[in-house]
Amino acid sequence: MTLDIRTIAPSELHEEMLRLKTERQMDFLVNLVGMDWGEEGLGVIYMLESTRTGETATLKTVTADRENPFIPTVSDLWQIANIYEREVYDFFGIKFLNHPDMRRIFLREDWVGYPLRKDDKTEEENPLRMTDEPLADTTHEYFLKEDGSVGVKENTVWGKDEYVVNVGPQHPSTHGVLHMRASLDGEIVKKVGLVLGYIHRGVEKISESMTYPQLLAMTDRLDYFSAMQNRHALCMCIEKAMGLEVSERVQYIRTIMDELQRIASHLIYYACMTMDTGALTAFFYTFREREQLMKIFEDNFGGRLIMNYNTIGGVMYDILPSFVKEVKEFEKALRNRFKEYQDIYTNNVIAKGRMVGVGTISNEDAISLGLTGPVGRASGWKNDVRKRHPYAMYDKVDFTEIVRNEGDTNARHWNRMDEMLESLNIIDQLIDNIPAGEFQAKRKPIIKLPEGCFYQAVEASRGELGVFIESKGDKTPYRVHYRSSSLPLANAMDTASRGQKFADLIAIGASMDFVIPDIDR
Amino acid sequence: MGKPKIKSIPYEEFKDNETLEQMLDELNAHGANVVVTTADKLINWGRSNSVWPMNFGTSCCAIELMAMGAARFDMARFGFEVTRTSPRQADLILVCGTITNKMAPVLRRLYDQMADPKYVIAIGGCTCTGGPFTKSYHVVKGVDKILPVDVYVPGCPPRPEAFYYGMMQLQRKMKIENFLGTVNRKEKDEHKEEAEELQKKIINQEQEA
Numbered sequence A: 001m002t003l004d005i006r007t008i009a010p011s012e013l014h015e016e017m018l019r020l021k022t023e024r025q026m027d028f029l030v031n032l033v034g035m036d037w038g039e040e041g042l043g044v045i046y047m048l049e050s051t052r053t054g055e056t057a058t059l060k061t062v063t064a065d066r067e068n069p070f071i072p073t074v075s076d077l078w079q080i081a082n083i084y085e086r087e088v089y090d091f092f093g094i095k096f097l098n099h100p101d102m103r104r105i106f107l108r109e110d111w112v113g114y115p116l117r118k119d120d121k122t123e124e125e126n127p128l129r130m131t132d133e134p135l136a137d138t139t140h141e142y143f144l145k146e147d148g149s150v151g152v153k154e155n156t157v158w159g160k161d162e163y164v165v166n167v168g169p170q171h172p173s174t175h176g177v178l179h180m181r182a183s184l185d186g187e188i189v190k191k192v193g194l195v196l197g198y199i200h201r202g203v204e205k206i207s208e209s210m211t212y213p214q215l216l217a218m219t220d221r222l223d224y225f226s227a228m229q230n231r232h233a234l235c236m237c238i239e240k241a242m243g244l245e246v247s248e249r250v251q252y253i254r255t256i257m258d259e260l261q262r263i264a265s266h267l268i269y270y271a272c273m274t275m276d277t278g279a280l281t282a283f284f285y286t287f288r289e290r291e292q293l294m295k296i297f298e299d300n301f302g303g304r305l306i307m308n309y310n311t312i313g314g315v316m317y318d319i320l321p322s323f324v325k326e327v328k329e330f331e332k333a334l335r336n337r338f339k340e341y342q343d344i345y346t347n348n349v350i351a352k353g354r355m356v357g358v359g360t361i362s363n364e365d366a367i368s369l370g371l372t373g374p375v376g377r378a379s380g381w382k383n384d385v386r387k388r389h390p391y392a393m394y395d396k397v398d399f400t401e402i403v404r405n406e407g408d409t410n411a412r413h414w415n416r417m418d419e420m421l422e423s424l425n426i427i428d429q430l431i432d433n434i435p436a437g438e439f440q441a442k443r444k445p446i447i448k449l450p451e452g453c454f455y456q457a458v459e460a461s462r463g464e465l466g467v468f469i470e471s472k473g474d475k476t477p478y479r480v481h482y483r484s485s486s487l488p489l490a491n492a493m494d495t496a497s498r499g500q501k502f503a504d505l506i507a508i509g510a511s512m513d514f515v516i517p518d519i520d521r
Numbered sequence B: 001m002g003k004p005k006i007k008s009i010p011y012e013e014f015k016d017n018e019t020l021e022q023m024l025d026e027l028n029a030h031g032a033n034v035v036v037t038t039a040d041k042l043i044n045w046g047r048s049n050s051v052w053p054m055n056f057g058t059s060c061c062a063i064e065l066m067a068m069g070a071a072r073f074d075m076a077r078f079g080f081e082v083t084r085t086s087p088r089q090a091d092l093i094l095v096c097g098t099i100t101n102k103m104a105p106v107l108r109r110l111y112d113q114m115a116d117p118k119y120v121i122a123i124g125g126c127t128c129t130g131g132p133f134t135k136s137y138h139v140v141k142g143v144d145k146i147l148p149v150d151v152y153v154p155g156c157p158p159r160p161e162a163f164y165y166g167m168m169q170l171q172r173k174m175k176i177e178n179f180l181g182t183v184n185r186k187e188k189d190e191h192k193e194e195a196e197e198l199q200k201k202i203i204n205q206e207q208e209a
């Protein structure tokens, strides 16, 4: 099941993309992967999907020039491409023509070289720098002149008389080490810019030197609130590529675990949201239930936060005999206390004042910005991977996709609340019928994937998380890329907070619920 | 000065007592002044039971720290629940989570902003050695490359109990320190003379004007 990829020359790329977007309604840019194919050159893989027809398309473009690789931008067609292309520039040095902002995004501006190129000597050229990092106020744009040569012009990001406030990188309300720069007019936010990479661990690069079973260690640590689902995605991707079937028991267990993980994540979301809007008491309420869940995790997997549970072809351990009973107890407790959460916070008039009508994102923007998960569904976009491309047991259980149309913080908040109940419903349907069977399929000790590109997405707690693997038939992957679920969410901060009060910036950020290591990878 | 005590936990149950004993020997070698040691003991008792940590959480390990603030683990029992987010109010920095090359100068600056006496605890494999990401081009292989670390708590992530153990080890260390005269003025201010000269200059200028 390799991906079917069509190659297009850079010169025709923009026209073809425009055609796909308008004629075939490919309005969702799922993923954009930078590639280094060695001799063949540098390039980009684009994955598109239509939200109307569900059709998908995958294209690639290559440029042989390694010194000055130029590819036309598609950021004018899909807003999310803006940040994806900056990522590719940062890692591969591919310059995008007509892209308004060609600055590095993860690495320091004085970084030498492009780390994901196969021939890069990153470590030698980049010792640990303890000086303050430079932050430029201007940026470059490359464009084609009429005679065919490339010109450069300077664009201003932050004007001389703009009042810019830095939030982060170490700030309690950014949920990690995000650095936001907000330009203010009095108390009103005019523009938000992101400086990322404070927790960029180079996961994609180190993955290239790891065998497939070793790769599994990385996913749990990306978005640690979706540890289970991340690893599920990677395992499924590898299993699909190998043609390995997993037993029905494993499918049941994986589905239940995914949903438990989603509940744990949304409980944390609630706690963070309340904390960020100044309601610290409510924080302790969900942590109580979460600890009950952690106890189940701990007993069954031995880990609380990072479980390392899924394996290629199954799961690490079989579930304990007490598992079913404990999950049911937890379910009962959560259902009983669900009303408490809403009484103490969600229906509180102060909380409502902070949430209703704040940080609205329109449906078109949500799609163009690639906002999957509860955030996109709050803007009326049905994007649930469990419905779009069902996997594991999701096509056999009956559940509704929670969608709201307001697009504000309140809708995002309620989406998560309702999703918790929906997850309980899914678990309800499965928990009593877990079939007998093996929990780990037999497989060879050394895993090699056939040649080709593979992609598998799951619905993680914050949206679509995809794993892209290109294999050359070896024990180690040639390239691994994660379609982060949080990066688009953080990127949408600009759209959501323009014209809002500065204090609401924090509340909007909390309602996006991004996890920074997942953004930076 | 005698051996440090932690309530309800026997001395022998702690690991790495040798380091503490070595510190004690060094301290006692110079002959201790009775008045100073008694005052020290009192001050240290207070200090070690009301540590104000600054929570420097960058990734996964920080979430376990959140769990520790909540009811089941409840860090308030030990007297270090007053987590600060400003370095100027903290006397301990809890480094939880991977430190990357881009973050390193920021962390160092925060550390420099803290008032003496200050302590560092490295929580998690990442802060101890780089953890699962040691091979990465963008990860600092252990915070001890940029900060003096007092206690290491390995684990990925460490269990809350392990964290408490680390905190208690730090408390034990604080309990046997010679506070008056040593710890409370550990660092020389490099910029002191410079600053004084500058101040004089400014005052002179103002007077002339």
Ligand code: SF4
Binding pocket: A221, A306, B059, B060, B061, B096, B097, B098, B123, B124, B125, B126, B127, B131, B132, B155, B156, B157, B158
């Ligand atoms: S030690 Fe493990 S849990 Fe802690 S930050 Fe590193 S990867 Fe995450």
